[in-house]
Amino acid sequence: MAKDRKIDVVILGLLAHKDLTGYDIKKQIDGAISFFWKGSFGSIYPALSDMEKQGLVKRKKADSTSGREKIVYQITKKGKDTLKTWLKDEKATNDLKYETLLKMYFGGIEDRSVTVHNIEIFENQVRGDLKVLKFYKENLEKILDQEDHIHYYLTVTFGIETYEAYLRWCNKAKKILMDKR
Amino acid sequence: MAKDRKIDVVILGLLAHKDLTGYDIKKQIDGAISFFWKGSFGSIYPALSDMEKQGLVKRKKADSTSGREKIVYQITKKGKDTLKTWLKDEKATNDLKYETLLKMYFGGIEDRSVTVHNIEIFENQVRGDLKVLKFYKENLEKILDQEDHIHYYLTVTFGIETYEAYLRWCNKAKKILMDKR
DNA sequence: ATCAGCATGTAAGGCGTTACATGATTCA
DNA sequence: TGAATCATGTAACGCCTTACATGCTGAT
Numbered sequence: 162m163a164k165d166r167k168i169d170v171v172i173l174g175l176l177a178h179k180d181l182t183g184y185d186i187k188k189q190i191d192g193a194i195s196f197f198w199k200g201s202f203g204s205i206y207p208a209l210s211d212m213e214k215q216g217l218v219k220r221k222k223a224d225s226t227s228g229r230e231k232i233v234y235q236i237t238k239k240g241k242d243t244l245k246t247w248l249k250d251e252k253a254t255n256d257l258k259y260e261t262l263l264k265m266y267f268g269g270i271e272d273r274s275v276t277v278h279n280i281e282i283f284e285n286q287v288r289g290d291l292k293v294l295k296f297y298k299e300n301l302e303k304i305l306d307q308e309d310h311i312h313y314y315l316t317v318t319f320g321i322e323t324y325e326a327y328l329r330w331c332n333k334a335k336k337i338l339m340d341k342r
Numbered sequence: 343m344a345k346d347r348k349i350d351v352v353i354l355g356l357l358a359h360k361d362l363t364g365y366d367i368k369k370q371i372d373g374a375i376s377f378f379w380k381g382s383f384g385s386i387y388p389a390l391s392d393m394e395k396q397g398l399v400k401r402k403k404a405d406s407t408s409g410r411e412k413i414v415y416q417i418t419k420k421g422k423d424t425l426k427t428w429l430k431d432e433k434a435t436n437d438l439k440y441e442t443l444l445k446m447y448f449g450g451i452e453d454r455s456v457t458v459h460n461i462e463i464f465e466n467q468v469r470g471d472l473k474v475l476k477f478y479k480e481n482l483e484k485i486l487d488q489e490d491h492i493h494y495y496l497t498v499t500f501g502i503e504t505y506e507a508y509l510r511w512c513n514k515a516k517k518i519l520m521d522k523r
Numbered sequence: 524a525t526c527a528g529c530a531t532g533t534a535a536g537g538c539g540t541t542a543c544a545t546g547a548t549t550c551a
Numbered sequence: 552t553g554a555a556t557c558a559t560g561t562a563a564c565g566c567c568t569t570a571c572a573t574g575c576t577g578a579t
Contacts, residue, residue, distance in 0.1 A: 174444070183560090201541080206559065253444075257437075260436060262378040263351065263352065263379055267354075267358065270429075271429050311450075326506070330500050344566085346566075347567095383568095391532090
């Protein structure tokens, strides 16, 4: 596995659950995972072939029943071990880049209305995302019996907890800007 | 300004407040800003010389009173306009990468104790950071009269609000893992 | 003397995005 | 027929980090 390329563990993690094509992997990443990680085709396909060379994943017999080539990948024993080693590794970097906060921090050179407007843009985005997260949560609660689902549930509750905090901050922030002067 | 290089606006934003050297800029970024943005020397110095060529910043007379060369930069009119245009631009991307959540999501292939341990590592980090944020907040509250400080205050309250949400989630998450089975 | 902090800068290399190239199938 | 979706992959390019190179000052 490449040293600092986290897309590898994302792929390995998804394959640990079930066999997938590169295309499937992209779809999964664009789902519930997208709230805390992203990935494009341009990173997925190269990672997949690198990891095949390293024996972390392998191709399954391509079921060429339907038209275009389709490569289904499967995780190997070595791949699972790599994933487990990563899970047990104490260090985990959470890399957060909020352009919205940059705009708050440097908003002083403009009218306050600009900052308020930037808060509202953020607020609307968060509200939309929160709806999606709550939808995920409801669906997961129906099937919490499976081990993996509890883990998915953990990330969804994380999202809801933080997004609700974002909304609380939006209100506070607007109040601060309107009261204090 | 380079199209997708946000370090440029960080530098411009800091210079809008006061003249600084590249070294100073790095120190500022490593302070309260580090909670929502990061930057290294390897990105700061090249950005500074690019922006000088573009006339967004300019060198001030180097006060060579103390030993080694020292280049103090100043923002130009054009630089300020660039910063204002960015502030008013509706789009702001918040790019969040939580390796911790990746470990939650894919934790199903290991013992639950591994996931609990990963939550605790995160929890400790958050607790430490929260202390720092509260310290910043207290200090800012003493000097909220200046326009810029209210904007800094906004980002600090954001940090506190979300970090407290993180801690609430940690407790809930541990409970879920221990109760449900 | 030597180490930490101040100070600037470059080089190598990794990671990732966007756009492009290709092509099949399905459905309206 | 044309658009959307499925499906794989590459190429160009940009951004950023890490490590290195250099050298002064002040404190221990």
